[in-house]
Amino acid sequence: MSADPSARRPGRVLLAPMDGVADVVLRAVLTRLGGFDLAVTEFVRVTSSLLPPRTFLRTAPELEHASCTPSGTPVRVQLLGGDASCLAENAARLAELGPAGIDLNFGCPAPTVNRHDGGAVLLNDPERLFRIADTVRRAMPAAVPLSAKMRLGVEAPTRALECAQALAAGGIDALVVHARTRDEGYRPPAHWALLAPIGAALSIPVVANGEVWSVEDYHRCRAASGLADVMIGRGAVSDPFLARRIGEARLSSDASEPLSPPVAERLRAAEWQRLLPSLAEFWAGVQTRVQARAAPGRLKQWLKALSVRYDEAGALLAVLRPVTSVAATADVLRAHGVPVRPVADSPFAAAS
Structure with missing residues (x-):
C-alpha cells in the first residue's frame, strides 16, 4: 500500500x-x-x-x-x-x-x-x-x-x-x-x-x-x-x-500486475488495429489545415512518434518516407489497412 x-x-x-x-x-x-x-x-x-x-x-x-x-x-x-x-x-x-x-x-x-x-x-x-x-x-x-x-x-x-x-x-x-x-x-x-x-x-x-x-x-x-x-x-x-x-x-483499487510479454504484445497489436480509423481521421483533417505539399509530412511526423510503441507505424513510415503526394500517400495508407476517408467528411473541412 x-x-x-x-x-x-x-x-x-x-x-x-x-x-x-x-x-x-x-x-x-x-x-x-x-x-x-x-x-x-x-x-x-x-x-x-x-x-x-x-x-x-x-x-x-x-x-x-x-x-x-x-x-x-x-x-x-x-x-x-x-x-x-x-x-x-x-x-x-x-x-x-x-x-x-x-x-x-x-x-x-x-x-x-x-x-x-x-x-x-x-x-x-x-x-x-x-x-x-x-x-x-x-x-x-x-x-x-x-x-x-x-x-x-x-x-x-x-x-x-x-x-x-x-x-x-x-x-x-x-x-x-x-x-x-x-x-x-x-x-x-x-x-x-x-x-x-x-x-x-x-x-x-x-x-x-x-x-x-x-x-x-x-x-x-x-x-x-x-x-x-x-x-x-x-x-x-x-x-x-x-x-x-x-x-x-x-x-481500479488494486495495483495491476505487469502483463506477460505475449499478452502485452497482443494488446499492442490490437491497439494498432483500433488506431487505424484515427489515422484516417488525422489524415483527412490535416489536409484541411495545411497545403497539400505539407500534408504527407505531418502524417510522417505522427507516424515517427507512433513508431516508439508500434512497429507497424515504423513499417508504414518506411514505405511512406519517399512519398510526397497526397494521392500516393492515400494509396499507401489503404494498402496498410487505413480506412482513408474523403476530406469532405472531416469535421474540419467546413472550417477550413
Whole structure:
C-alpha cells in the first residue's frame, strides 16, 4: 500500500501544449480516444500588437464550439510573450471568445522563443512573472480561469519555488510544472521529486509534467511529486491510448500486475488495429489545415512518434518516407489497412 497522498485522489490527466505537433486535428483525435480531462493549445505568440480574433480562432477553432474538442474535452488557449500590458490586452480580447481558460507559457525552451523574450527565459525574474500574471488576471473576467506552465528554472532549479509562488500571488488558478530546467530540454530524467515542495507550498492545483510514457511512469510521477494531476505530452502522441489506460487504472483499487510479454504484445497489436480509423481521421483533417505539399509530412511526423510503441507505424513510415503526394500517400495508407476517408467528411473541412 502506497503512503503517497496523491494515490488516494483520482486526479486529472491533461493533454500538453506541443507547438507544431498537438494542433486542433491531433487534439481532436487524441481526446476522442479518451482519458483526457483538459487540453491546452499550442501557444499564440503575443509581441506588441492586439491580435484579431481570427488569430486565436486559427490556433483554437474549438472556440467556435464552446471551447471543446468534438468529443467534449475543454480546451484552454495558451499565450506566450513577455510584455505584461500586451498580454493583458490580448487575454481580454481572447476572453470575449469564451475560452475554457487562458494559459500563460513560461516553459518553452526553444532558443528562438527565448531570444525574443518569451517562454522559459522569463523564469530568471520571478518579480516579472508576478507582474505578468497580475496584469493579465486583472484584465480578464473573473469567471475565466487563468493558468500557467513553467519549468523548474533556466539553468538550475534553485528558484523554482520562488517562481511558482510569484505566479500564484499574481492570481493564476492552476500551475503546470515541467520537471526539468530549460537547459535540460527534454533529456531524461524528469525531476518529479522537485515538484513536491511546490505542491506543498501552493494552495492552487499544481500539475506534474514530464517524461510520462506509461501507466507505470504515471504512478511513479504521482508518488514522487505528491501531485494528483498529471499533464502528458509526447507520451500521448506516441501512445494515443495511454490516457485511457491511465483512466482505467485510476478506477481500479488494486495495483495491476505487469502483463506477460505475449499478452502485452497482443494488446499492442490490437491497439494498432483500433488506431487505424484515427489515422484516417488525422489524415483527412490535416489536409484541411495545411497545403497539400505539407500534408504527407505531418502524417510522417505522427507516424515517427507512433513508431516508439508500434512497429507497424515504423513499417508504414518506411514505405511512406519517399512519398510526397497526397494521392500516393492515400494509396499507401489503404494498402496498410487505413480506412482513408474523403476530406469532405472531416469535421474540419467546413472550417477550413
